[in-house]
Amino acid sequence: MTGPGLRTPDVERLEAVLERLVAAGRLSADQAVEVRTDYADAAPATLPPTERGAAAWRAVLPEVGGYVGGAFVVAAVLVLLGPRWDSLTAALQVSLLLGPGLLLVLAAGALSVTTPGGWRPRAAGNPSPRRRVVAVFLVVAAVLVAGAAAVIAGPDLADRVMSATATVLLIGAYAWCPAVLTQLALLLSAVLTVGTWTAWAAHQLTATENPSVAIGVALTVLAGGWLAGSVGGLVAERAVGVFGACAVAFLAAEILAVGGESTAAAVAGYLLLAVLAAGGLVGYVRTRLIGLLVVGVVALAVVVPQAVLDLTDGAIGAGGALLLVGMSVIGASVLGFRLRRGGSPG
Known part of the structure; x- marks a missing residue:
């Protein structure tokens, strides 16, 4: 050696x-x-310094090769399908999506089972290059297979079937290879699944043309569940999970505040933003997770001017609105700096 x-x-x-x-x-x-x-x-x-370069290259080259290979697979699918998608039969569309997806699953499986010492889904320490490549392969494969499922389902069900299929596959991907990428992909897929299925259910049950309130409530429930799972250790990347849950809650609050057609929905959205701002700032003080500080500051900077402008029907005018937004951002920034001082100098 x-x-x-x-x-x-x-x-x-x-x-x-x-x-x-x-x-x-x-x-x-x-x-x-x-x-x-x-x-x-x-x-x-x-x-020793004379060997660090060689060791670094041995670690980087296979990982880069995996990424490049995955990118070529995706590019090949796009080139084959893009220009003549409508002229292809459904069977050929499914084959061109499903085939590369299954190949990526096999490649991820081969990388996993050949891991020296055996594959451990929840390995301690920083993710290895092998684990990162497996995560990329599984996420891309889930998207391709979900696309094939959407083609099979037909245009009327395509969005709901694709999002639900991707979510199910990404649950398996995350269970096999917990990583930041697989968690974020799963969360995004879950958001799309909740949104599409809730909109469909709201339309079927109430014949409403604006399912914003139902979607906002459903996403709030999803955010709460994701936060509980992150804090409780269900997901391996706790900080990423907490930040992701807060981001979904912010999206839910904005949908309620802006998309709803009633004052009650708007007030509920602003209250959720206020809770998010307070929870983010208090959570940062207790945990020092920088993502919580970002969420708290952004929510605080948004909720005050947005609520005032909406609930007063813009009575303060454009100048007052700009002043209110500016003061809110400055206040949130000052508060963020004061909280940061408790964790680091300067």
């Missing part, structure tokens, strides 16, 4: 352990090589 004069203490200890295990017959020479390679990829900073 290294020359005798270049070994660090950590590398020396690793070599000593590997030599003992190989001598005792508990580890083969090939397995020892895999351990050395994985150690170099996972902890290149512990290697």
Whole structure:
């Protein structure tokens, strides 16, 4: 692995352990090589400077290759389908979407099962390059397979079937490979699923042409469930989950405040924004998660001018509106800086 004069203490200890295990017959020479390679990829900073570059390249090149290969698959699908989509038969459309999707699933599975030491869905520490590539493959595959399901379902059901199929597939993807990408993809898919199915149900049950209130309420429930799952440890990336839940709650509040046709819906939206602002700021003080500070400051900067302008029917005029927005943003910024001072100097 290294020359005798270049070994660090950590590398020396690793070599000593590997030599003992190989001598005792508990580890083969090939397995020892895999351990050395994985150690170099996972902890290149512990290697001598002359070897860090090679270790970094060994870690980066396969990952970049995976991304480039996935990009070529997506590009090929777009090139094949884009110009002549309407002229293709439904069977051919499904085949061109489903085939690459299944190939990506197989590639992700092959990468997973060949992981040295075995695949662990919830591996400790930072995600490895292998895990990031698996996440990309699974997310792209879910989109392609969901697209095939939409074609099979037909135009009347396409949006609902595609979003629901993607959500189900991404639940499996996240269970197999928890990562920031798979979690965000799952959350986005869940938002689309809730939105499309709630709009359809509201129209079927009430014949309404404006399902904004129903969608806002449904997204609020989704945000609450996602937040509970993030805080409770159901998702591995807690900070990302909390921030994602707050973002969905912000979207729900805006839909209620702007899209609803009643004052009650608007007031509910503004109250949700106020709760989000207070919760974000208090949560930041307690947890120091920067995402909560961003949510709190943005919600605070939005809720005051938006509520005043709406509830007064714009009586303060354009100049007053600009002044109110500016003062709200300044106040939120000052509050954000004061809270940040408690966590870091300057």
